[in-house]
Amino acid sequence: MTTTSSAKRTTQPITSSPYTSLRNAGRATFVWVVIFIAFHIYWALGGHFGFGDAPTTIPPQRNLAAKIFSLIILGMFIVGTIVPLALYHNWGRRIPAWILSWCCWIGGGLLSLRGLAGVLDSLLRGTGLMHQGLTGLSYEQELGVAHPSAYTLISGSAIDLYFALGGVLFLWAAVAHGRSRRARGTTV
Numbered sequence: 001m002t003t004t005s006s007a008k009r010t011t012q013p014i015t016s017s018p019y020t021s022l023r024n025a026g027r028a029t030f031v032w033v034v035i036f037i038a039f040h041i042y043w044a045l046g047g048h049f050g051f052g053d054a055p056t057t058i059p060p061q062r063n064l065a066a067k068i069f070s071l072i073i074l075g076m077f078i079v080g081t082i083v084p085l086a087l088y089h090n091w092g093r094r095i096p097a098w099i100l101s102w103c104c105w106i107g108g109g110l111l112s113l114r115g116l117a118g119v120l121d122s123l124l125r126g127t128g129l130m131h132q133g134l135t136g137l138s139y140e141q142e143l144g145v146a147h148p149s150a151y152t153l154i155s156g157s158a159i160d161l162y163f164a165l166g167g168v169l170f171l172w173a174a175v176a177h178g179r180s181r182r183a184r185g186t187t188v
Helices: 005-011 018-044 064-086 090-094 097-127 139-143 150-184
Strands: none
Touching: 018 064, 018 150, 064 090, 064 097, 064 150, 097 150
């Protein structure tokens, strides 16, 4: 019995190249960033979807520290938009690889920490183990209502999980970037 070449191809394991993995990670992370920024623009314009019944979505900036914090966050949005694209586009090679790598690792770590801390905070409050969660704030201080609806609590948890998803995607991009650099024989 003879085997055809197509039969041989189907029995071999399918592996993706490091560059394909990097491109997929970069694209998925970029899509996450676009949705993330779109929601923030929507909320800045007064939208409430995603916050349940909470009366306010974005706290007012009352002092200089809050305004500086907002500028830092804006800078993170800009970097977070550029980095996923720079990982797999030719123009991204102008940016030192270590900068791209560190941006992915730091972004992934911060987003994961923010998302998982939010989930833990909700679990501690929901189970009654810590009535003021990790933040030390009551529901009224945090959400503007003493007894939030299930819709508000679920919305908050969904936002926390979306942050965690962003963290996972940036970490995937960091790992894929490292593998791609090793496959090309570059470490810098």
